[in-house]
């Protein structure tokens with residue numbers, strides 16, 4: 001049984017409409033992608049969809065109340081809300097440097113959560 | 123009043139101002155001064171904590187602050203003069219700029235060339251005229267973004283978002299991640315007004331209900347919003363009686379468009395384009411006031427920051443050339459006109475003489491989406507000079523057509539070129 005699945009690639013802003021033919025969760029044919037990254041995207045969506053998480057954490061003793069953070073690379077989509085709620089409880093101490101890990105190995109994914117800007121101490 | 127002179131003055135330090143200032147220095151302008159009304163540089167990027175920036179400039183998927191800091195660091199390394207907490211109050215056609223600065227008080231600046239890079243602002247509720255009460259709890263999406271991402275204040279618990287622009291969709295995800303509920307995103311048009319990737323990664327990933335051809339027809343509540351009424355609309359965007367539905371919520375966010383911030387540009391007397399809301403510019407992003415250039419969202423609203431940086435470099439380069447030698451492209455110009463299914467074209471004017479030196483990128487948007495392959499044609503009268511094929515065209519996505527140098531000869535003597543999108 002061939003299962004036709006529709007995807008919108010999120011790898012770049014073009015947002016190609018991709019039509020994939022899938023048998024037993026295996027990709028057998030693909031149409032509509034404008035570049036090779038489109039196929040890699042669909043393969044990953046079928047296997048284990050991943051997204052970058054971006055949010056903020058509280059800063060103590062800094063010139064700003066919040067620090068913007070992101071996962072260093074995409075994490076499994078099903079963990080996004082869980083990690084976001086975990087990060088709502090996290091506090092970091094100023095000063096913070098851009099790129100500094102604020103939560104290493106988030107939820108055991110092997111991916112760090114990193115600061116996306118620096119904040120100096122007040 | 124303190125008076126300052128410099129080669130190039132840049133007003134606004136968003137990605138456009140940062141790139142224009144750096145490029146002006148790299149082109150040879152010695153005294154480059156950058157003014158910013160906020161205490162921090164970077165413009166709107168500092169509140170855009172999501173990723174999606176820099177794929178082209180840096181080959182990396184960066185957050186707004188990361189993208190901004192890469193440029194801010196370069197501006198500091200290059201030793202450009204920066205005055206933050208300084209707001210420009212007026213500009214005239216002689217490039218006399220008056221500003222109020224926290225450090226220096228009222229100042230007058232007389233630059234040899236001026237780059238305007240004030241960005242854009244959100245269309246407010248007033249522009250929409252939604253009937254009903256005027257309770258607390260109605261914000262523009264960008265204001266909410268600032269509150270949530272910078273000030274750390276959640277403006278509500280249960281939201282309805284009107285408008286499917288990128289800021290609206292990005293805020294739908296952001297609020298969900300902060301534990302709030304987004305009851306609905308409503309879009310009056312039959313299609314999305316933001317990027318398709320945001321439909322996936324901001325709306326569908328979080329199962330947020332999206333209603334197309336739907337608008338908010340009433341806001342209810344006395345002191346605070348308690349609900350909104352939404353209705354389906356017909357092909358002319360008129361609410362359809364009998365389709366009303368009440369959605370309980372405590373906050374309504376409006377994401378209904380951005381307008382270029384051009385008070386200063388108008389004060390200087392530059393001619394404006396009624397469709398883009400920005401000044402009419404040539405291939406060097408020069409306005410029709412000598413020595414005044416424009417960069418970024420003041421010219422027309424961009425969807426990608428990488429395009430902003432790219433265009434702003436051109437503005438910075440032209441400004442530096444003007445400042446150093448009062449050198450500006452000369453000779454006749456050719457007008458660019460929006461034809462079939464094209465909303466507006468930027469730049470609005472090109473000098474064939476400039477095209478001899480360098481290719482020129484034209485940017486435009488379509489009026490209505492076509493989800494099938496189309497051609498974008500550049501025509502001189504009935505003759506097609508250039509054609510580019512696109513897989514789809516959508517109003518949310520800016521199209522680029524690059525005029526190659528070899529067309530310079532064809533353009534000489536022409537007065538008008540038009541661009542058309544056809545299937």
Ligand SMILES: Cc1cc2nc3c(=O)[nH]c(=O)nc-3n(C[C@H](O)[C@H](O)[C@H](O)COP(=O)(O)OP(=O)(O)OC[C@H]3O[C@@H](n4cnc5c(N)ncnc54)[C@H](O)[C@@H]3O)c2cc1C
Nearest residue numbers: 134136137138159165166174209210240241418419426427
């Ligand atoms: C909410 C939002 C989300 C976005 N998401 C993405 C995305 O995911 N990916 C992407 O590539 N692009 C995105 N963009 C688009 C991109 O970020 C913008 O197009 C870009 O920031 C515009 O740059 P700018 O320099 O023209 O304006 P701005 O960044 O707005 O900068 C203008 C600056 O001028 C200053 N200013 C204004 N008036 C004065 C004055 N009178 N005196 C002194 N200073 C003044 C302002 O304070 C501000 O700092 C997004 C834009 C918004 C608004």
Ligand code: SF4
Nearest residue numbers: 009012015016035038
């Ligand atoms: S397939 Fe390629 S061009 Fe199309 S959205 Fe994905 S990455 Fe972009």
